[in-house]
Amino acid sequence: MIGSGNVSTHLAAALKNAGHRIVQVYSPNMGHASLLAYHVGAEATDDISLIMADTDLFIIAVKDDAIEAVAKQLVLHERLIVHTSGATELQVLMQATANAGVFYPLQTFSKDKELDFRTVPLCIEGANEAITKQLIELGQTISNNIYRVDSAQRKILHLSAVFACNFPNYLYYVAQKILAQHQLDFNLLRPLIMETAVKVQQQFPAVVQTGPAVRNDRQTIAAHLQLLDDNVFLQTLYQLLSEGVMKMDKN
Amino acid sequence: MIGSGNVSTHLAAALKNAGHRIVQVYSPNMGHASLLAYHVGAEATDDISLIMADTDLFIIAVKDDAIEAVAKQLVLHERLIVHTSGATELQVLMQATANAGVFYPLQTFSKDKELDFRTVPLCIEGANEAITKQLIELGQTISNNIYRVDSAQRKILHLSAVFACNFPNYLYYVAQKILAQHQLDFNLLRPLIMETAVKVQQQFPAVVQTGPAVRNDRQTIAAHLQLLDDNVFLQTLYQLLSEGVMKMDKN
Numbered sequence: 129m130i131g132s133g134n135v136s137t138h139l140a141a142a143l144k145n146a147g148h149r150i151v152q153v154y155s156p157n158m159g160h161a162s163l164l165a166y167h168v169g170a171e172a173t174d175d176i177s178l179i180m181a182d183t184d185l186f187i188i189a190v191k192d193d194a195i196e197a198v199a200k201q202l203v204l205h206e207r208l209i210v211h212t213s214g215a216t217e218l219q220v221l222m223q224a225t226a227n228a229g230v231f232y233p234l235q236t237f238s239k240d241k242e243l244d245f246r247t248v249p250l251c252i253e254g255a256n257e258a259i260t261k262q263l264i265e266l267g268q269t270i271s272n273n274i275y276r277v278d279s280a281q282r283k284i285l286h287l288s289a290v291f292a293c294n295f296p297n298y299l300y301y302v303a304q305k306i307l308a309q310h311q312l313d314f315n316l317l318r319p320l321i322m323e324t325a326v327k328v329q330q331q332f333p334a335v336v337q338t339g340p341a342v343r344n345d346r347q348t349i350a351a352h353l354q355l356l357d358d359n360v361f362l363q364t365l366y367q368l369l370s371e372g373v374m375k376m377d378k379n
Numbered sequence: 380m381i382g383s384g385n386v387s388t389h390l391a392a393a394l395k396n397a398g399h400r401i402v403q404v405y406s407p408n409m410g411h412a413s414l415l416a417y418h419v420g421a422e423a424t425d426d427i428s429l430i431m432a433d434t435d436l437f438i439i440a441v442k443d444d445a446i447e448a449v450a451k452q453l454v455l456h457e458r459l460i461v462h463t464s465g466a467t468e469l470q471v472l473m474q475a476t477a478n479a480g481v482f483y484p485l486q487t488f489s490k491d492k493e494l495d496f497r498t499v500p501l502c503i504e505g506a507n508e509a510i511t512k513q514l515i516e517l518g519q520t521i522s523n524n525i526y527r528v529d530s531a532q533r534k535i536l537h538l539s540a541v542f543a544c545n546f547p548n549y550l551y552y553v554a555q556k557i558l559a560q561h562q563l564d565f566n567l568l569r570p571l572i573m574e575t576a577v578k579v580q581q582q583f584p585a586v587v588q589t590g591p592a593v594r595n596d597r598q599t600i601a602a603h604l605q606l607l608d609d610n611v612f613l614q615t616l617y618q619l620l621s622e623g624v625m626k627m628d629k630n
Binding site: 134191192193215234235236237238241243247248249251273275281283284285286287288289290291292293294295296297298299300301302303304305306307309310312314315316317318319320321322323324325326327328329330331332333334335336337338339340341342343345347348351352355356361364365366368369371372373375376377 | 385442443444466485486487488489492494498499500502524526532534535536537538539540541542543544545546547548549550551552553554555556557558561563565566567568569570571572573574575576577578579580581582583584585586587588589590591592593594596598599602603606607612615616617619620622623624626627628
């Protein structure tokens, strides 16, 4: 495992639990490397020149802009190298080696929040058909949702994931801050947040849209904008999102 | 029950299931009134002058801008009247009668999606302490989450609910549309949407924020904006939300 962040932590645990051996964890931060290595029974290192070649696979789970440099240092070991990024083309690895692939778990991971890895969609791409098949087989040991996704599709997936996850979570934050300003408890909103996500598990979002904008309730929208008149940024955001809801294509 | 929309449908069912009798359902649309009345064993009417006084409580669950007019027509029956709106002050009812309250279920309801009403936060306000107590008692028969919330707080709650529910659902829609344009399956995103909501059930959103904006990954943000260059609206939205994430207060 190259990297010891959220993705690496969850992926290493899932692989370990499926019976695979994690040989070594590398991180430039030795504390992080040691902690993850400890949890998965691996060795830890913060020196990339000390990475061991005694493995079938290098999994790069680092920041996007570090993938290329890391891959170039790993290539001398002549092992299969994959990255786990939604935003990075396979081509970035293939500049270093033809023995490359992508193993992208489409989920939001936090180190201290467990989740069921078998439900995580794994998006797989190999530099050739043999690698793809090998990665699919590996993927099936930890997830029930395996998808073949090429680099162009993966970028679209990653973009859509930002809209489906990172931005909604930011809006939860906005809601929580508005409540906190008025000494109201975030627990009041938690069931609402949950139900909103549950609804789209079976249906399409356009079908279950609720709220003043989809009802074109101009009076309520105006009242909300007035409540936000100490915060031009949130006013702008409210207006833009309401405009989007109003233009929603219901079909 | 005055109204036969999403809120009325779920509230009537919850009350009925808790052993209360729904006397009558009014809607200007007789088909809608009849359907809900049928499900809860009530009579239906589309003529507001035929509303029966043989009840302890009128529950107004209609559009915000219709509440005042409906209340004025109900007041001659001299019964307790409540509305179920997050956006409307109690004062709107009190112009018609002092025998008034608010019974606001803070949840997103769709007629054809069941949910566990016992988890729904019920925000209660009475024109006096006796009414408040009476409404709290009624509320406790259908929900475990009863909150006393005054009109000013309720407006804040409603505003925050738009950010926590209506806007995230719109963003799910955006994500689904982006996928559909590229022949990708919305099922790929459903576990991600779910997990994002699950995470904030225990933690605060700022703690679990992920994605390129919170990492200040300018390269990925630029690549996403380029993918959106056929849609200026979504580009603007992406930029504004990313800006918000970057300015997030982690404490």
